Amino acid sequence: MTAILETNDLSIAFGGHKAVDKVSVKIPEKKFTSIIGPNGAGKTTFFNLLSGQLSPTSGRIFFKGKEITKLSTTERARMGIGRSFQITNIFPNLTVLENVRLAVQSQAKVRYQMLAHFKHYKQFEEKARELLKKVFLDSKEELRAVNLAHGEKRKLEMAMLLALETEVLLLDEPTAGMALEEVPAIIEVINKIKNEENRTIVLIEHKMDMIMDLSDEVLVLFHGELLAKGSPEEIVENETVQSAYLGGMYDEQLA
Amino acid sequence: MDLIMSLTINGLATGMLIFLLAAGLTLIFGLMDVLNFAHGGLFVWGAFSGVWVYTTTGSFIAGILAAIITGLILGAITEYLIIRPVYGNHVQQILITLGLMLVLGELIKVVFGPEQRSAQPPAFLEGSFMVGDIILIKYRLFIIVVGILIYSAVSFLLKRTRIGLIVRAGVMNKEMVQTLGINIRMVFMAVFMVGAAMAALSGMLMAPYSGVIYAEMGLEFAILAFIVVVIGGMGSFKGSLFAALLVGLTQAFMAYYVPVLSLAANMLLMAAVLVFRPQGLFQVKG
Amino acid sequence: MMLRRMETSTWIYLAIALALFIVPFIFTGRSVLFMIMQIFIFGIFAMSYDLLLGYTGIVSFGHAMFFGIGAYSAAIMLSNGEASIMSLLIGVLIALIFAAIISFIAGILTLRLKSHFYAMLTLALAGLFLVAAEKWTSLTGGGEGFTFMIPDLLRDSGVMYVICLLSLLVFFFGLRRFTKSPLGKVLVAIRENEDRTESLGYQVLNYKVIVSVVAGVIASFAGVLYVLTLRFIDTSVFAVDVTLDALLMTIIGGVGTLVGPLIGAGLVEFAHHWLSDLANVHWIFERWIILYGTVYILAVIFFPQGIVGTLQAKFRGRYNGLAKK
Amino acid sequence: GDGNAAGDGGDESKETIKIGMLASLTGALEAYGQQSKRGFELGLEYATDGTMEVAGKKIEVIYEDTETNPKVARQKALSLLEEENVDFLVGSSSSGDTLAVTPLAEEYETIMVVEPAVADSITGSEYNDYIFRTARNSSQDAIAAAASIADEGVKIATLAPDSAFGRDGVAAFKEAAVNLGAEIIHEEYAAATATDFTANIQKVIESDPDYLFVVWAGANSPWNQIADMKLQEQGIKITTGAPDIAALSTMSALVGMEGFTVYYHTLPDNEINDWLVEEHKKRYDGAVPDLFTPGGMSAAISIVEALKKTEGDATADKLIDTMEGMSFDTPKGEMTFRPEDHQALQSLYAITLEEKEGVDYPVPVLKRVLTPEETAPPIKNEKD
Amino acid sequence: MSSLLELKQVEAYIQQYKILHDISFEVPAGEVTVLLGRNGAGKTTTLRTIMGLNQTSAGSVLFKGEEISGEKTHTIAKKGIGYVPEDQGIFGDLTVGENMRVAMKIEDQETTDRMEWILDLFPDLKKFWQKPGGQLSGGQKQMLAIARAYINENDLLLVDEPSKGLAPIIVEKVMESIEQMKEKTTILLVEQNFMMASKIGDRFHIIDDGQTVHHGQMEDLRSDKALMKKYLGIA
Numbered sequence A: 001m002t003a004i005l006e007t008n009d010l011s012i013a014f015g016g017h018k019a020v021d022k023v024s025v026k027i028p029e030k031k032f033t034s035i036i037g038p039n040g041a042g043k044t045t046f047f048n049l050l051s052g053q054l055s056p057t058s059g060r061i062f063f064k065g066k067e068i069t070k071l072s073t074t075e076r077a078r079m080g081i082g083r084s085f086q087i088t089n090i091f092p093n094l095t096v097l098e099n100v101r102l103a104v105q106s107q108a109k110v111r112y113q114m115l116a117h118f119k120h121y122k123q124f125e126e127k128a129r130e131l132l133k134k135v136f137l138d139s140k141e142e143l144r145a146v147n148l149a150h151g152e153k154r155k156l157e158m159a160m161l162l163a164l165e166t167e168v169l170l171l172d173e174p175t176a177g178m179a180l181e182e183v184p185a186i187i188e189v190i191n192k193i194k195n196e197e198n199r200t201i202v203l204i205e206h207k208m209d210m211i212m213d214l215s216d217e218v219l220v221l222f223h224g225e226l227l228a229k230g231s232p233e234e235i236v237e238n239e240t241v242q243s244a245y246l247g248g249m250y251d252e253q254l255a
Numbered sequence B: 001m002d003l004i005m006s007l008t009i010n011g012l013a014t015g016m017l018i019f020l021l022a023a024g025l026t027l028i029f030g031l032m033d034v035l036n037f038a039h040g041g042l043f044v045w046g047a048f049s050g051v052w053v054y055t056t057t058g059s060f061i062a063g064i065l066a067a068i069i070t071g072l073i074l075g076a077i078t079e080y081l082i083i084r085p086v087y088g089n090h091v092q093q094i095l096i097t098l099g100l101m102l103v104l105g106e107l108i109k110v111v112f113g114p115e116q117r118s119a120q121p122p123a124f125l126e127g128s129f130m131v132g133d134i135i136l137i138k139y140r141l142f143i144i145v146v147g148i149l150i151y152s153a154v155s156f157l158l159k160r161t162r163i164g165l166i167v168r169a170g171v172m173n174k175e176m177v178q179t180l181g182i183n184i185r186m187v188f189m190a191v192f193m194v195g196a197a198m199a200a201l202s203g204m205l206m207a208p209y210s211g212v213i214y215a216e217m218g219l220e221f222a223i224l225a226f227i228v229v230v231i232g233g234m235g236s237f238k239g240s241l242f243a244a245l246l247v248g249l250t251q252a253f254m255a256y257y258v259p260v261l262s263l264a265a266n267m268l269l270m271a272a273v274l275v276f277r278p279q280g281l282f283q284v285k286g
Numbered sequence C: 001m002m003l004r005r006m007e008t009s010t011w012i013y014l015a016i017a018l019a020l021f022i023v024p025f026i027f028t029g030r031s032v033l034f035m036i037m038q039i040f041i042f043g044i045f046a047m048s049y050d051l052l053l054g055y056t057g058i059v060s061f062g063h064a065m066f067f068g069i070g071a072y073s074a075a076i077m078l079s080n081g082e083a084s085i086m087s088l089l090i091g092v093l094i095a096l097i098f099a100a101i102i103s104f105i106a107g108i109l110t111l112r113l114k115s116h117f118y119a120m121l122t123l124a125l126a127g128l129f130l131v132a133a134e135k136w137t138s139l140t141g142g143g144e145g146f147t148f149m150i151p152d153l154l155r156d157s158g159v160m161y162v163i164c165l166l167s168l169l170v171f172f173f174g175l176r177r178f179t180k181s182p183l184g185k186v187l188v189a190i191r192e193n194e195d196r197t198e199s200l201g202y203q204v205l206n207y208k209v210i211v212s213v214v215a216g217v218i219a220s221f222a223g224v225l226y227v228l229t230l231r232f233i234d235t236s237v238f239a240v241d242v243t244l245d246a247l248l249m250t251i252i253g254g255v256g257t258l259v260g261p262l263i264g265a266g267l268v269e270f271a272h273h274w275l276s277d278l279a280n281v282h283w284i285f286e287r288w289i290i291l292y293g294t295v296y297i298l299a300v301i302f303f304p305q306g307i308v309g310t311l312q313a314k315f316r317g318r319y320n321g322l323a324k325k
Numbered sequence D: 001g002d003g004n005a006a007g008d009g010g011d012e013s014k015e016t017i018k019i020g021m022l023a024s025l026t027g028a029l030e031a032y033g034q035q036s037k038r039g040f041e042l043g044l045e046y047a048t049d050g051t052m053e054v055a056g057k058k059i060e061v062i063y064e065d066t067e068t069n070p071k072v073a074r075q076k077a078l079s080l081l082e083e084e085n086v087d088f089l090v091g092s093s094s095s096g097d098t099l100a101v102t103p104l105a106e107e108y109e110t111i112m113v114v115e116p117a118v119a120d121s122i123t124g125s126e127y128n129d130y131i132f133r134t135a136r137n138s139s140q141d142a143i144a145a146a147a148s149i150a151d152e153g154v155k156i157a158t159l160a161p162d163s164a165f166g167r168d169g170v171a172a173f174k175e176a177a178v179n180l181g182a183e184i185i186h187e188e189y190a191a192a193t194a195t196d197f198t199a200n201i202q203k204v205i206e207s208d209p210d211y212l213f214v215v216w217a218g219a220n221s222p223w224n225q226i227a228d229m230k231l232q233e234q235g236i237k238i239t240t241g242a243p244d245i246a247a248l249s250t251m252s253a254l255v256g257m258e259g260f261t262v263y264y265h266t267l268p269d270n271e272i273n274d275w276l277v278e279e280h281k282k283r284y285d286g287a288v289p290d291l292f293t294p295g296g297m298s299a300a301i302s303i304v305e306a307l308k309k310t311e312g313d314a315t316a317d318k319l320i321d322t323m324e325g326m327s328f329d330t331p332k333g334e335m336t337f338r339p340e341d342h343q344a345l346q347s348l349y350a351i352t353l354e355e356k357e358g359v360d361y362p363v364p365v366l367k368r369v370l371t372p373e374e375t376a377p378p379i380k381n382e383k384d
Numbered sequence E: 001m002s003s004l005l006e007l008k009q010v011e012a013y014i015q016q017y018k019i020l021h022d023i024s025f026e027v028p029a030g031e032v033t034v035l036l037g038r039n040g041a042g043k044t045t046t047l048r049t050i051m052g053l054n055q056t057s058a059g060s061v062l063f064k065g066e067e068i069s070g071e072k073t074h075t076i077a078k079k080g081i082g083y084v085p086e087d088q089g090i091f092g093d094l095t096v097g098e099n100m101r102v103a104m105k106i107e108d109q110e111t112t113d114r115m116e117w118i119l120d121l122f123p124d125l126k127k128f129w130q131k132p133g134g135q136l137s138g139g140q141k142q143m144l145a146i147a148r149a150y151i152n153e154n155d156l157l158l159v160d161e162p163s164k165g166l167a168p169i170i171v172e173k174v175m176e177s178i179e180q181m182k183e184k185t186t187i188l189l190v191e192q193n194f195m196m197a198s199k200i201g202d203r204f205h206i207i208d209d210g211q212t213v214h215h216g217q218m219e220d221l222r223s224d225k226a227l228m229k230k231y232l233g234i235a
């Protein structure tokens, strides 16, 4: 098993507060890794470090064995690290299709093409439609994104993320605030990606049932440190994890 | 030494005047996140209405009051009609207040006539006295005092009262503040009125300082105010004071030692700040 | 084959363009042509401004700087050398290169910051150019300005008219293509949500700098045409008013559309002419700026899309305006 | 030149003489524009004895606002020349507007009477045959300024805005003053928009002159600060050109100052001026004519006088012949268009500013009339 | 038992879209009433309409027997209603402390006591007292939003999805806190986390497509699998 992403004593502090503290992990290629941990444990911050939104105070990050610690967000995105955000982040005034098309276009070599008509790039549009189908949004492509329901916006984000053709997908609470009813649809999308796309997925979630269903491996962050890692089953059994994160309710929830 | 003292005092006075001008602008931006390019218009209106009352009644104090009242009234109208529809949208704010600036400047000519008007300091502030070889111009000392007073009063308001917090919170999320039982519209209007009154007051104080007022000075001084606000850090009240004094002193000393560059001094200062410290010398937020 | 692929709107524009070529045969008076030429020139200038404001969401307060650079480059070349086509071409070349360099530097420095910083820096730079033009008297004639000769060919206002019209068409169709290119789409994305565009892997700064340079170069060309029609130059080409004019034209006509600024230019020039003529009827029209400003304010509040944008929204039933920031 | 530029204006059969006047009727210089306009109206009336006719032809005037914007000036001039077919252009309030128009006068072979723009270049480097100027030019101002104070051994410092206007003004003054034996010991230039003059005045004090000559035109002015910094108490006398009445009221700190002026309504002693003052008061609510009112009037008189001489012939060539060297009476006494550069030589006035009962600004009181010969400027055009 | 809040046939629009068609329910004093319904059913809109952030186009909203529809939001808030919005409504540039201070209507012994209680409940807030709200983690923001609503003495609290994005252990704490709050304050809760809703709710109303379609006691719902499947998509 090769690690596609690897961190080495990765740390970041915000004015003395260590949000991520000496985390060394290996994220296996083409596997599904989940990150859990209490609120404020540093999960989102860890993602921010991986994707380049933040730069670490110390430690190093490797992507396919190459060090990327000093690279910018865009450079990393182009190498193959894509992420979704905890808050929805789309182009509100553009149509659903235009949203995805922009993402598709960013992958092409025509980023600075300023003389040709975009209509000549039919392939972008086709690809975008295909992706929308994948996330079950094909009926809404002409709607302005702002008018989508919350769950649909998250699906749109997924489509845009898929368009980036990145090898690694970092998903930050893709189902937050979503009705129970909608959750399965998202899980389906994620599952589809996992099975069909052959990509590495890293997921942050608080919904334990989802974690249990999807993950190959689970990492637990606590106060910025890596508290435990292992298969979902191992993690649920882990007593420290139970007292620090799951609390007494977990069993009930599963019930 | 005398020379340096003299340049310093005069530079400080100019700086304080600029500060008074910029204070309203920075207040409105810092608290309400509104870029008010009509600031210069309020400034000229303060100057003209104040000077008009001052010259007809002969009372300087009455002139100052008139300017402040004009500022408050114009501020209320402006906030209600012009600013309210564009809260939260910088681009639109810039565009719309620029339009208001044109209208206010031109209206001055309709109401007060197109000619420039002169204004002299009141008798009790006229002239200067000499301490050793240093000439102290009374009116300038007066301005320095007023500047310090206004700075202290506003700082107190911002730091020691809940008003400052409420306004800042209101900018970030108006609805949320309302659900906390606060009438944010009134608060916003009040802040805008205070900002406008400060602009008007500085117009009135400027009049005897430069001796003349004219309708076009609005845009000119608004640009100066913006330069100061950018140098100080958008929205930082302390920054504006500091930047205004810096600009005042730079002007005074540049004019003496490197007159060639004095015309470009403000612009160069701002360009340098934008390049090396774009958040301004005293930035409060990212 | 090519022809059939063209959009209907293109046909309409081409028809209008053709009609415009006939104008000099109908109105032979120079003063009418002069006015129409000014509309073309400011139309070009406003389009370049719209590229910044309407398409990319960048506010500039110093666009006059590029206009002035173009104007002075041409004027100085023509008055110092002989008034030949050659000197004019050299002047144009200098104008474009100079504008490109300045806009590149201004862009690199401030486009990475929040919107108002670019506005302020361009304002400052334009101010510096104004000061320089006033002080460098030997080159610029200072505040009083100077008159100069233009190549004989261009002295015929019919020829000048055709040149202005051709320039307008080239820039209009060029920019239309530009905004509909893949790159143009990215610009709109930047306007709508800059952070997101960045995280899609687009290097936003590069795009903004490209736009800033393109807009600067075009504005500078408009400046060249302007002095050619005026045959006189003074520092007023660097004045804030010039930028404000572009702003008003763009807003009133419609941001984010190219026809908008053109219509805006026509309307503003025409309204200006007409309203100030009405001053003989009633003194209030001497204060036409009040009227003008009021209309403008109302436009920003009630028709933030401008004339063209509002019409488009009506027809398409779709609202496609300035993003809320 | 242009195909249709030929002098339609010279059409003999035409029954009216059309004059197009360009002035800043709005904008920064609007006060000046209004003065010229009033003066011009009164001037026509005076010169035609109220008939508004000359040599049997009616005179019609079209006033256009340049908005102090060269583009608008040119646009308006073109429409005056083409649509209205005017026989004369008059104007304008700013030198920039004027320079944008003067080449058109040549192209359309139409006489333009420049009033009140002052730039030397109008009748200097940018001169053409169709331009006549009733306004005084910057050099005349400077010479007048020098004449009112300069003398053998007088030490003078200068203060001027750092602009072409300021620097040219000082240069011309310097030449004239040195000719009169004075010595310029210091030149100081301040930003045209400055509000603080401490540094400049400080340097002037350090140079310890007898006089400080100030050239100032912007709305902001150094007068208060000059008074506050007690220059006069330190033995430095101030001198400058007295401006229009609105600006005079900013100079109350300078009572006692010696200087010069282009015009103040009590200064010239002649019948035309008496008429002007009276009519102006009658018509405008008791207001007296201001700095540029007589200029406007002079421009009107010069046109009517020229037409009288050509018996109504408005052909440019004929007019040029007639007007070169022509003398005519104006509220400021006799003026003469110098044949070489078409600049009207005219009287200026050496004055002292004095306080006067019932007037809320310092009043220019006549010291001496500076004759046209005395203030004749150097000829600067390259006319052969 | 008298009802503290009563909605009668409320209709409301967002822009031109009619979102609420017929919402009618009562909130009895001293209980926890839960609004349930699928995504986009109109739960959030209902809360916003009560708060005066949305205008009603028909129907009435009675609070303590007094009509409050049409009143300004701040007036409604002053009558004693607190609100935790769905998007948390944190003032990003203000510190945690300042966020709390803005909310505080009065500073007396009572509030000081509450403050202590809240800070014990969410120690993270105490730890990050000086930190700008915008820099908190998603869950910490949620805690702050809840804390801010608890600080004032209110008769009624409207809480929109408090458990969103919270770790299970924190969800538990929030539940505890609601149970404690219940002693003094009536609560109207919107919650997707059915486990939580069913545990602390006394009665429920189901909203579907802008209409109240069903209501009853919480105990009954838990056993009614058919109903759950029909309206909540829970198998």
Ligand SMILES: Nc1ncnc2c1ncn2[C@@H]1O[C@H](COP(=O)(O)OP(=O)(O)OP(=O)(O)O)[C@@H](O)[C@H]1O
Binding pocket: A014, A019, A037, A038, A039, A040, A041, A042, A043, A044, A045, A046, E128, E131, E135, E136, E137, E138, E139, E140, E165
């Ligand atoms: N930009 C920042 N500046 C200062 N502190 C920050 C910043 N971003 C995050 N933090 C702090 O770092 C810690 C970790 O935050 P992070 O957002 O990574 O938590 P998380 O594990 O994602 O939590 P949650 O599950 O609630 O989203 C928190 O205490 C947060 O307040």
Ligand SMILES: Nc1ncnc2c1ncn2[C@@H]1O[C@H](COP(=O)(O)OP(=O)(O)OP(=O)(O)O)[C@@H](O)[C@H]1O
Binding pocket: A147, A148, A149, A150, A151, A177, A178, A179, E014, E015, E017, E019, E037, E038, E039, E040, E041, E042, E043, E044, E045, E046, E086
């Ligand atoms: N600004 C808006 N413009 C148009 N439609 C809107 C807007 N806001 C909400 N809606 C629509 O109103 C309906 C009700 O939304 P609401 O937010 O009340 O649902 P909800 O029950 O709270 O859903 P959720 O569980 O996702 O929070 C949805 O169909 C939504 O799409």
Ligand SMILES: [Mg+2]
Binding pocket: A043, A044, A045, A086, E137, E138, E139
């Ligand atoms: Mg998080």
Ligand SMILES: [Mg+2]
Binding pocket: E043, E044, E045, E086
């Ligand atoms: Mg909701």
